[in-house]
Amino acid sequence: MVLIGKKHSQEGLRFLVSVGAGINQIPLILEARKLGFHVIGVDANTNAAGIVHCDLKIQESAENYPEIYVKLREFIIDGDISGVLSKSYGPSIKTACYLAEQFNIPLVPFRRVDDFLRKEQMKEAFARGGISSPRFKVLGDAKKSSIPAGFPFPFIVKPAVGHAKKGVRLISGEKEMKSYLAECAAGTQLLVEEYVEGDEIIAAGVVHRGKYHPVDISDKIMSPHPRFVDLAHISPSKHYRSLDRIAAMGQKVADAFEIRTSPLIMEIRIDENGGLHLIEAVPEFGGEFIPDVLIPKRTGYNFIGETIKAVTGMDFRPPEPRAGNKSMVVKYLAGRKGTFLSFNPVKAEDIKGAVFVRIFKDVGAAVSAPETNHDRLGVVIAEGKTREEAVDNADLVIERIGIKIRPEP
Ligand SMILES: Nc1ncnc2c1ncn2[C@@H]1O[C@H](COP(=O)(O)OP(=O)(O)O)[C@@H](O)[C@H]1O
Ligand SMILES: [Mg+2]
Incomplete structure (x- = not known):
């Protein structure tokens, strides 16, 4: 020290x-x-x-x-x-x-924090709090488990303790489940969940003295099934009109987990009837460049700064979430199995519409197709008047970066 x-x-x-x-x-x-x-x-x-x-x-x-x-x-x-x-x-x-x-x-009471880290405790807290979340079942030991009754295919399986999409899989049949279980280490606790088809959003919010304030909601674009790697986040979400219902859900989470003051991230699936299903809630700022780049640059709200003020008892300015007239996309660069050969370093400041660029991997590193969030190669954040323009701008930047990978079979 x-x-x-x-x-x-x-x-x-x-x-x-x-x-x-x-x-x-x-x-x-x-x-x-x-x-x-x-x-x-x-x-x-x-x-x-x-x-x-x-x-x-x-x-x-x-x-x-x-x-x-x-x-x-x-x-x-x-x-x-x-x-x-x-x-x-x-x-x-x-x-x-x-x-x-x-x-x-004031933050989250220490005795409640495991309820966020252990997914079955989290789901039980959702249930007690009357929060809509996919039906689930705990499999105590992957090695001693078989196909769970009452869960028609396809269903979701995931480790009871995990993050970054590691081991989260959509299972479409018996054979797939058997090979998933066979790959698990003995004693691995799993959760099986009913699969909710639909759009997915990330709702970023802040709880201040027990009151939930929504900050922004963004749409999440994921890698194709059966895995769930985040490939892009687009703000404002197509579901901004559901903001009041999302805020009500955030308040229920704040109450159910006795959060006093904290950032709060909710991952929510929205079904075809507009029903909200809470997949996961964490008392975090969230990664994905959402709190530090996307929110302040798109909405002007200093999410991190205001949360520091909230936690330290300074004068906190609550957010005023709005769809607004600027769109922004956080787009990840996904690779394939091989060796990372080269890329053109670019500066976001030099490119119209670009907001932020970062390459995560070193040249020469072994890279792979995205199986978890940690496999992504880099990120480009771009803006535009519309969602389409923001995505086009991001794609142009990605083209200029020109990542080269020597493929391996
Ligand atoms: N019951 C479910 N229905 C539909 N999609 C799901 C379900 N559970 C998980 N997912 C998908 O998998 C992703 C990762 O699941 P999650 O439980 O959040 O794990 P992690 O802690 O690794 O983020 C979710 O963001 C969602 O896209
Ligand atoms: Mg998650």
Whole structure:
């Protein structure tokens, strides 16, 4: 841990803890600094890309919350910690909730946070809260399970604990289910769910003192079945007219999980009759460049900055969600099995309609077709007057990047 000055000389400083200090956490760290906070970055990697923007660092894996707490207590007086947040997911969120509770900061109660991480607990909480979500069944051990009764094909199967679409599969027949089960490690707990056909949206929102505020909704475009990799997000969603019902669902989630203040991401399927089905809810900002690029650039609402204000008790400005007259697309570059040979570096500033470009993989790396979100090669964000124009602009940028892959059989 690197510290500036001694305990007593820090009086009057306001600290914000960022659980995680990697490249994806930089937007949170920078927004906190803009609001005048000193940022304490927690990351196992002392060379994490965001560490240079932090005032203090704690070298600790994001899931080791007791150790992180001890390190924080060694140097910081309780009252000095104004907020704890994470722009990451899962275990980092759990740590953020633990730390927040120790420092009396309102977030999600620590005793409830596993209800978000364990999918069967999440589904049970949805049911208790009267929240519409696909019917499900738990398979206790993949190796001892067979085809579940009462779930006609096709149905969804997924690991009870998971993220980034790992292991989420649409199963169309007996043979497929058998080979899925055979691939699972012994003891793997699974969830089987009724498959909801329809559009899918991501609803980004913020809960402030128990009240849910929708921020923006975007349409999700996914890879073809049977896998579910996110390939694009388009905002505004075609379903903006359902905003009030989506907000009502967000409020039910906030109540069911006793969220006090937190960002909240909901993945919702919309059936042909307009019915909403909550697939997943997480007390996260969400990835996919939605909180840090898409929302602020399209709507003008500083989602991350306002959430920091909400958590730290500063003057919070609620969002005013609108479809507006600008469209934006977050489009991912998907590869195929082979070696990443080359690409043309481009700057978004130099291209009309382009907003943001990032290539994730290094030249020379082995790449594959998208089976999980981690297999994607890069991202292009573009804007336009219409959805079509935004998508066309993104495609032009992708063409200019000209990714080359040497295919492998
Ligand atoms: N019951 C379902 N009906 C339809 N699609 C589903 C269902 N469950 C999951 N999916 C699809 O799979 C994706 C990933 O599922 P999810 O449970 O969110 O897993 P992860 O935690 O990996 O994101 C969803 O965004 C959705 O597109
Ligand atoms: Mg999900």
